[in-house]
Each structure stands twice: as structure tokens, then as C-alpha cells.
Amino acid sequence: MSRRKLSRLTQQLVFTGPTTILFALVVLIPFLLGIYYSMTNWNGVSRHLEFVGLSNYAHVLTADPEFRNAFWFTVRFTIVAVLVTNLLGFFLAYFLTKPLKSKNVLRTVFFMPNMIGGLLLGFIWQFIFVRGFAAIGQATGISFFKLPWLGNEPTAFWGIVIVFVWQYAGYLMVIYIASLGNVSKDVIESAQIDGATHGQILWKIIVPLVMPAVTVCLFLAISWSFKMFDLNLALTGGGPFNATRSVALDIYREAFTNSRLGLGTAKAVIFFVIVAIITAIQVRATKSREVEA
Amino acid sequence: MFGKKLMLLPALILSAAAALSGCTSGGSAGAAGDKVINIYQGKVEISDQLQEMKELYESSHPGVKLNIQSVGGGTDYAASLKSRFSAGAQPDIFTIGGFQERDLWLEYLEDLSDQPWVQHMDQVSKDPMTVDGKLYGFPLNYEGYGFLYNKDIFKEAGVTEIPKTLTELEAAAEKIKAAGYTPFVNAYAEWWVLGNHNVNVPFARQDDPDAFMQALNDGSADIAGNEIFNGWLDLLDLTLKYGQANPLTTDYNTQMSTFANGKAAMTQQGNWVQPTLDGINPDLNVGMMPMPISDDAEANDKLYVGVPIYWVVNNSSPVKEEAKELLDWMASSPEGQQFLTEKFQFIPALNNVEANPDDIGPLGAELTKYIGDDKALGWYFQQLPIGTPQDYSSLMQSYIAGRDTREQLLKNLQASYDNLKVR
Numbered sequence: 001m002s003r004r005k006l007s008r009l010t011q012q013l014v015f016t017g018p019t020t021i022l023f024a025l026v027v028l029i030p031f032l033l034g035i036y037y038s039m040t041n042w043n044g045v046s047r048h049l050e051f052v053g054l055s056n057y058a059h060v061l062t063a064d065p066e067f068r069n070a071f072w073f074t075v076r077f078t079i080v081a082v083l084v085t086n087l088l089g090f091f092l093a094y095f096l097t098k099p100l101k102s103k104n105v106l107r108t109v110f111f112m113p114n115m116i117g118g119l120l121l122g123f124i125w126q127f128i129f130v131r132g133f134a135a136i137g138q139a140t141g142i143s144f145f146k147l148p149w150l151g152n153e154p155t156a157f158w159g160i161v162i163v164f165v166w167q168y169a170g171y172l173m174v175i176y177i178a179s180l181g182n183v184s185k186d187v188i189e190s191a192q193i194d195g196a197t198h199g200q201i202l203w204k205i206i207v208p209l210v211m212p213a214v215t216v217c218l219f220l221a222i223s224w225s226f227k228m229f230d231l232n233l234a235l236t237g238g239g240p241f242n243a244t245r246s247v248a249l250d251i252y253r254e255a256f257t258n259s260r261l262g263l264g265t266a267k268a269v270i271f272f273v274i275v276a277i278i279t280a281i282q283v284r285a286t287k288s289r290e291v292e293a
Numbered sequence: 294m295f296g297k298k299l300m301l302l303p304a305l306i307l308s309a310a311a312a313l314s315g316c317t318s319g320g321s322a323g324a325a326g327d328k329v330i331n332i333y334q335g336k337v338e339i340s341d342q343l344q345e346m347k348e349l350y351e352s353s354h355p356g357v358k359l360n361i362q363s364v365g366g367g368t369d370y371a372a373s374l375k376s377r378f379s380a381g382a383q384p385d386i387f388t389i390g391g392f393q394e395r396d397l398w399l400e401y402l403e404d405l406s407d408q409p410w411v412q413h414m415d416q417v418s419k420d421p422m423t424v425d426g427k428l429y430g431f432p433l434n435y436e437g438y439g440f441l442y443n444k445d446i447f448k449e450a451g452v453t454e455i456p457k458t459l460t461e462l463e464a465a466a467e468k469i470k471a472a473g474y475t476p477f478v479n480a481y482a483e484w485w486v487l488g489n490h491n492v493n494v495p496f497a498r499q500d501d502p503d504a505f506m507q508a509l510n511d512g513s514a515d516i517a518g519n520e521i522f523n524g525w526l527d528l529l530d531l532t533l534k535y536g537q538a539n540p541l542t543t544d545y546n547t548q549m550s551t552f553a554n555g556k557a558a559m560t561q562q563g564n565w566v567q568p569t570l571d572g573i574n575p576d577l578n579v580g581m582m583p584m585p586i587s588d589d590a591e592a593n594d595k596l597y598v599g600v601p602i603y604w605v606v607n608n609s610s611p612v613k614e615e616a617k618e619l620l621d622w623m624a625s626s627p628e629g630q631q632f633l634t635e636k637f638q639f640i641p642a643l644n645n646v647e648a649n650p651d652d653i654g655p656l657g658a659e660l661t662k663y664i665g666d667d668k669a670l671g672w673y674f675q676q677l678p679i680g681t682p683q684d685y686s687s688l689m690q691s692y693i694a695g696r697d698t699r700e701q702l703l704k705n706l707q708a709s710y711d712n713l714k715v716r
Contacts, residue, residue, distance in 0.1 A: 041716065044375050045397050063712065130542055151482075151542035152694060239482075240541050241691035256372040258680030258713060259397055 037265045044261035056266035067267055069242060070250035071274075074226060077160065077246065081225040084165050086217055089172030094202070096173070097180045107177070111170040118167065122234020125163045126150065129235075153243040156236050160244060163231060168224060172217045179213030180206065208291045215286040222282055226275050247271050328612050329358045330619060333374060333384035336433070336602060337365030338568070342636045349628060350619065357615055385610040386619070388433070388602045391421020392675040395429060395603075402429040403606035403613055410624035413643040418600045421675060430603030431620045434639035437581075437598035437660040437669065438490050438563030444578040446474050446558040455582045457590040459527055466535040469558045476535035478557035480548035481693055486561060488686030489674045492706075493597055494584055495525035496673040506676055509710055516710070517703040524586035526699055532561070533693060541690055553577055567654035568638060581659045596663045599672025600642050640664075678713040685709065 038056055042049040060067050092110055096103045113121070129149040137145030149155045183206055191201050207214075229248040232238065238245030238253070245253075251271065255264025334343070340363035347359040362384075364370050371394075374387060378401075389398055405411065406428045411419075414432060422430035442455075447465075450472035456462040466476035480486050498521050499505040508514030516522055533540065537557065552560045553573035561584070570577055585593035606616045623629035624643055633641050634648040640657050641648055650658040663669050674682050685706060692702040 043397060043716070045378065045401075047400060059715070130544075148539050148542055151539055237484075239484075239687065239690065240694060241696065242687045253680070253683070256375060257683055260680075260716070 034265050035269055037262055038269050039266075040262045042262045043259045044255060045259065049262070052262070056263050057270070059263060060267050060270060066242065066245070067247070067250060070245045070247045073157075073244060074228075074247045077157070077228070078222060078225040080161055081164050082218065082221040084161065085168050085172055085221050085225075086214070088165060088169040089217065090176050092169060092173040093176030093180055094206075097177055107173070110173055113167045114171045116167075118228075118230035119234045121163060121167060122231050125159070126235050129155075129159055150236055151240060153240070156240060156244045160228075160232065160235055163235060164225065164228065167231070168221065172221065175213050175217055175220075176210065179210040183209045208289070211286065211290040215283060215290065218282055218286055219279060222279055223275065226278075327356055327358045328615050329360050330386060330612050330616050331384040332359060332361045333377060333387040334361065334363055334602075334604070335365060335370035335374075335388050337363050338565075339363075339637045342632065345636065346629075346632050350622065353628075354618075354622075357619075359619070383607055383609065385607050385612050385616050386604055387607065388604055389430070390675050391430070391600060391603060391672075393677070393679050394675070395422055395424065397679065398605070399424060399429070401607055401609070403608040403610075403617075405429060405431065405606065405617070405620075408617060409621060410643060413624070413645040415642070415644060417598075417669075417671060418642045421600060422603050422605075430605045431624070432600045432642035433602045433604060434600070434633070434637070435598055435642045435660070435664065436563050436565055436601050436640070437596045437663070438561065439581045439583050439596040440559045441552065441562050441566070441656070442559045442580055442582050443552070443555060443557075444580050446472070446555065450474065450558070456585065457583060457593050458585050458588040459524070459531065460588055461590075462528075462585055463531060463535075466531070466559075470535060474555075475537050475551075475557040476559060477532045477537070478543065478548050478551045478560045479532050479536040479540040480543050480545055480560070480562075481540040481690060482542055482544045483548075484683050484686035486545075486686075487689045488682035488684070489672075490563070490597065491529070491561065492682065492685045492689065493672060493674045494528075494586060495519070495522045496677075497597055497670040498525075498586060498592075498595075502671070502673050506673065510714060512711075516707045517700070519703075521586065522703060522706075523699075526702070528584060528586045529689075529693075541693060549573060564640065564654070564656035564660050567656045571654070579655055581656050595668050595670045596660060597672060598660065598664055598669035599675065601672075678710065678716075681710060681713050684713065 037049075039051060039053055040049040041052050041056075096107055096110075100106070116124075133145045133147075133149050136142070147155050150159050187205060187209070188201055191205055196204070227248050228246050229252065232244065232246045232249050233252075236244045238249050247267070248271075251264050251267045253264075254267060255261045258264075332343075340361075343361050343363065347361055351358060364373050370388075374389075377384065383401075389395065395402070404427045406426075408431075410431070411428055414428075418432040418435070419428060422428055422432075446469060447453075450465075450469045452465045452468055454461070456465045469476045496502055496505065499519075505514055509516070537543065537551070543551075548560055548562070549566060549569050550573055551557050552562075553570045555574070555577070559582075564581070570579060581596060583594050583596060587593060604620060606613050606620070610616060623633060624646075630641070630646050633639055633643075633646060635652045638652055638654070638657070639648075640653055640661060648657070648661070650661075653661070660669075677685075688697075688702060688705045688709060691697045691705075692699070697705065
């Protein structure tokens with residue numbers, strides 16, 4: 001081996017080696033172990049386990065209505081949450097890049113919820129929904145606050161959506177702000193001189209130019225909402241009557257509450273495949289719409 | 294008890310902190326060569342008293358140190374215990390429930406049959422921890438539940454006799470309603486109120502509960518066609534008809550404050566709420582009564598009693614002799630017994646330990662009377678396949694919300710059992 005080749009190899013090892021080892025330790029090996037456990041009947045406790053082949057997968061796909069319900073909930077939630085979070089994040093960013101006196105304060109305020117962990121947030125909002133909303137409802141008589149918040153399917157669904165959007169819109173806002181700041185003033189100015197309206201400037205010029213940010217934000221929002229766990233656990237615990245049980249929570253319950261870790265891991269592997277496919281499609285689709293000024 | 298939401302939060306923080314600090318594994322040596330017994334327990338309400346016990350025990354047993362960690366809240370304790378074991382940080386003493394949890398952990402449990410306190414255990418507390426004639430756990434206490442009722446409201450409404458049939462219960466509820474009180478406050482947001490205690494009633498009321506559950510396991514029994522389950526749903530309907538609004542968002546804390554402040558006359562809970570009630574309203578005149586599911590007064594006159602938690606010794610622990618000595622100290626020495634009754638405010642599950650009615654409160658005293666009169670039925674929810682109680686609570690909530698009919702609910706209960714018994 002030539003000296004040059006050796007030096008290149010050393011460099012690669014020094015720079016990527018530690019990351020590769022860490023990545024293998026915390027992602028790759030657990031993932032492979034997970035695939036192995038998904039083919040066993042391990043209960044999460046015992047020292048002994050039996051290899052059962054694909055029968056866990058068969059059980060999940062054919063005999064488990066809970067998994068189907070959880071998956072359907074997660075899909076509905078993801079569609080709504082991704083749309084609302086991105087729209088809100090974008091428009092917050094759009095208005096907070098305008099010359100406003102209070103824009104720095106407002107940016108901080110909207111980003112703040114992201115600094116609080118989902119678990120804590122869930123408990124706080126549970127109190128707000130169950131006690132706070134009820135108190136406001138009694139005081140003002142507004143019917144919106146008198147709904148049985150978190151007590152039936154629709155209010156529990158929208159309750160999670162509200163908190164999720166409140167938590168993550170600020171984060172997406174920051175990404176959109178950075179991207180909007182990169183949109184060249186020249187392009188907008190020339191559009192104005194050509195007589196374009198505000199709406200036209202927004203949809204025909206700004207949006208296409210921030211498409212890279214849209215790709216990132218959609219990807220983040222999709223993966224967050226698909227994998228949502230802590231908020232779900234703390235806010236509704238999957239209830240009422242399992243109506244708001246996300247797939248991540250269902251996997252946790254199967255593995256730890258029901259002590260069927262093998263079955264739980266099988267669900268996790270199936271879930272991984274589905275999420276990987278969906279995000280791959282999304283990234284391809286939005287990438288193709290990216291343009292350069 | 295299980296699942297008190299407010300306790301969940303500090304518990305989660307604690308367990309996170311424990312995970313971060315990388316707890317020592319079983320039986321590590323202390324600074325001066327002390328033997329350390331690591332205890333991992335799930336009853337947060339006695340964590341302060343346990344610290345007191347630790348100090349007393351360490352001063353009378355030089356060379357032994359106790360490291361007690363309390364992690365609360367039903368399933369969360371169970372999950373954290375599992376991760377503790379898979380992380381290789383096994384405690385020397387930990388706490389589990391009987392029957393299903395015993396089977397789950399069996400290969401880690403030390404045989405305690407030869408311990409001196411075993412002779413003082415009742416059969417009902419031995420069964421959940423016995424396999425092939427070997428006993429594996431130390432019973433911490435008895436707990437029992439039924440309907441709690443406010444004696445003052447009963448008097449004011451003119452209910453003089455404790456209702457022991459469904460018809461009498463409905464008549465009493467009518468009178469209470471006419472007197473301007475809510476008859477029932479239902480905490481049906483709590484999974485354990487429904488999935489453990491409420492659903493235990495129809496299982497425990499079977500002629501032979503063990504045979505019934507065996508028949509469910511081999512597929513020869515059917516919940517849907519069972520008369521006792523029908524009577525149980527009559528009772529559930531009655532509590533809803535005479536209950537407060539929004540039972541599905543009423544949690545444990547709301548239930549306790551509504552009941553203790555005298556706004557509702559009856560609620561389904563157990564003797565473990567005594568300290569909570571005392572904390573909210575020390576003057577509350579409270580009693581415990583049966584949960585009738587038919588018009589047969591004698592058959593209905595029962596409370597449901599079990600051992601919620603056993604202390605078990607890890608059989609691979611290097612300090613298991615010291616751990617056994619600690620259990621024996623709790624069971625046999627006057628100081629240890631004082632903790633079991635006076636400090637923990639428990640109904641002792643060992644028949645050589647006497648509890649003073651002042652320590653265990655009116656609920657505990659009434660329960661002790663039912664146990665003494667042989668009018669106690671067991672906790673069969675501990676025999677349901679693991680995860681079933683949680684699932685049952687969801688199915689019952691769906692029924693309470695009016696999404697499912699009675700037939701659908703009974704069918705769902707059966708289907709859930711059939712799904713979860715597959716291991």
C-alpha cells in the first residue's frame with residue numbers, strides 16, 4: 001500500500017471511526033438484535049427464549065385488531081399534525097420576518113414550548129384540558145370549553161393535535177425563518193416592480209424558493225408525528241378506550257405491559273419498514289420540486 | 294395503590310435519575326466493607342417510612358446497609374423493574390404481585406419456604422406466591438375494597454340499612470339523590486379502578502373462580518353467556534345512572550376530593566385511601582360496604598381482599614442471607630412489626646401481628662371484620678393474563694361511553710382474554 005493511500009485510510013478512520021462505532025453500538029446492533037427478538041417468544045424477563053420464526057409477524061398482521069387501530073390513528077394524526085404544524089410554522093415565520101418591533105420576543109415565545117419535554121408538557125396540558133378548560137367553560141359559558149376534553153374520541157384526538165402543534169410549530173418556524181432570510185430581496189423587488197400582488201409573490205416566488213426547507217420540515221414533522229410517544233403517554237395514555245393509542249405506544253404496551261417483548265419487537269420492525277417507505281417517498285417528491293433562484 | 298397520576302411524575306423523574314446515575318448492581322460492597330442490600334419497591338406512599346426503617350435497621354445491624362429505591366405507579370414500576378434486570382443492575386429485594394407476576398419472575402425468586410414467618414401466613418396469602426409447594430414471597434399487607442360510603446349523608450337521606458341487593462342499592466341512591474347529593478362519584482378514568490377492582494367482581498363471584506379461569510384458559514368457558522357478568526353490568530349501569538357527569542375524565546384525585554368533601558355519598562375504592570381521605574377531611578365519617586350484583590343479600594355481602602405486593606429475594610443475590618434476615622426482622626421483631634402496622638398503616642398479612650384499629654383507620658377496621666367473619670373474596674385480576682386488566686379497562690370505558698352495547702362488551706372481554714393468553 002502506498003504511503004498516500006495509508007494516510008487517507010488513517011484519516012478516514014480517525015474522522016469517521018468513532019462515529020461509526022457509536023452508530024453501531026446504539027443503532028445498528030440494537031436494530032439487528034430487535035429483528036432477532038422479533039422472532040422469539042421472549043417475555044422481557046426470562047433468561048430463556050424460544051425461536052418461533054415468523055409467527056409473531058403472522059399474529060400482528062392477522063390476529064391483532066389493536067395494532068390496526070393504532071396504525072389507523074397514527075396515520076390520521078400524522079396527516080393532520082403535519083399539515084397544521086407546517087402551515088402554522090411557515091406563517092409564523094412569514095410574519096416574523098416582516099419588520100415588527102416585537103419580533104425577537106415573539107420568536108422566543110413561539111420557540112419556547114419546544115424546550116419543554118413532551119412528558120412534562122403532556123401532564124401540564126392534561127391539567128389545562130381537564131381542569132382549566134372546564135373552569136373557563138363554567139365562567140364564560142362558551143361551549144368550546146364545555147366539551148368533555150380528552151373524555152371522548154374527537155376531543156382526545158384534537159387535544160393531542162393542539163399540544164403537538166403548539167410544541168413543534170415553533171421549531172419549524174425557526175427553520176422557515178432561516179430559509180426565508182435567504183430569499184434574495186432582488187427577486188422580490190423585481191417582482192413588485194413587475195406588479196405582482198402579495199399573494200403572487202408569496203406563492204409564485206417565496207414558496208418555491210424555500211422548498212428545501214419544506215423538504216426538511218415535512219420530513220421532520222412526519223417522523224415526529226409517526227413516532228410520537230411521550231406526549232401520547234402523558235396526555236391521554238392512549239385513552240379513552242384506546243382511541244388515541246399511537247403505534248409507538250402500542251409497541252411499548254405490548255412489550256412491557258403485556259410482557260410480550262417478542263411480539264412488541266415484531267410490531268416495531270413492521271412499523272420501521274412502513275415509516276421508512278413513507279419518508280423516502282416524501283423526500284423524493286419534495287426534492288423534485290426544489291428550484292434555485 | 295396503583296396509578297396515582299400525581300405520583301407518576303416524581304416517579305418518572307426518579308427513575309430517569311436512577312438510570313443516569315448508573316445504579317450499582319446487586320450486593321456491592323460499601324465503603325468500609327459493609328454489605329449493601331439493594332431494595333427496589335413499588336409503593337411510593339411508604340417511601341418516607343422506609344427511610345426511617347432503614348436508619349433503625351442499620352443502627353441495630355452494623356455492617357449492613359440498606360439502599361431503598363421507591364418507584365411508583367402500577368405498570369411503570371413493572372416496566373422499570375424489567376429494564377433494571379436487562380441492564381444487569383438487579384436489586385437484591387424487589388416487589389411483585391402474586392400469580393401471573395410470580396410466574397413471570399419465577400426463575401429469579403429465592404425459595405423462602407423455610408423462613409420462620411411462613412407459619413403465620415394464611416392460605417389466602419400463600420396461594421398467590423406458591424409453586425409446587427414452595428413459597429416465594431413475603432406478604433407486605435392485606436388490602437381490600439368495596440363501595441366507600443359517607444355515613445352522615447346516608448343518615449341525612451334516611452338510608453338506615455346498608456344496601457345489600459341491587460334493588461336496595463337503587464332505592465338508597467334515589468333517596469340520596471332526593472336529599473340533594475350525588476349518589477356515586479365514579480373514577481372511571483383510572484384503568485385500575487375498572488380493570489383491576491371493578492372487573493374482579495364477576496370473576497370472584499363465580500361459584501368456583503379457579504375452575505372458571507381454568508376453563509377460560511382451555512377455551513371451554515364463555516364470558517358472554519355468564520349470568521354473573523350480566524349482574525355485574527347491572528351494577529355498573531346503576532353507578533352510571535346515579536353517578537356524576539363525565540365519569541371518563543374523573544381521575545383518582547377528583548374522586549377523592551369529591552367524596553371526602555361530602556359532595557358524593559358512595560364511591561368504589563379500598564382501605565388504602567384512608568390517609569388521603571384523612572388529609573382532605575379528617576372529620577369524614579366513612580365506612581365500607583359490599584358491591585351487590587344481584588338480589589341475593591347473603592351472596593352479595595362480601596368485600597374483596599388480597600395481598601397487593603410481596604417482597605421477594607433475588608436468588609442470584611450475593612447478600613440473600615442478609616435479605617432474609619431483614620424480612621424476618623420485619624415479621625418477628627417488635628420494631629419491625631411496629632413498622633408494618635403503625636408506621637405503614639397496613640393491615641398485616643401475618644396472623645401473629647395485631648393491628649390497632651386507630652392505626653389502620655375505620656376502613657381498615659371494617660375490612661378486618663369482614664376478613665374475620667370469612668366474608669372476603671379474592672383478587673382474581675392477579676390471575677388474568679398479564680396486560681388483560683389494562684385492556685379490560687379500555688373496553689369497559691368504551692361501553693361506558695355508549696360506543697358498545699352490553700353484548701359487544703362481553704364479546705370483547707372474551708376476545709381480549711383469548712388474544713392475551715397466547716404467550
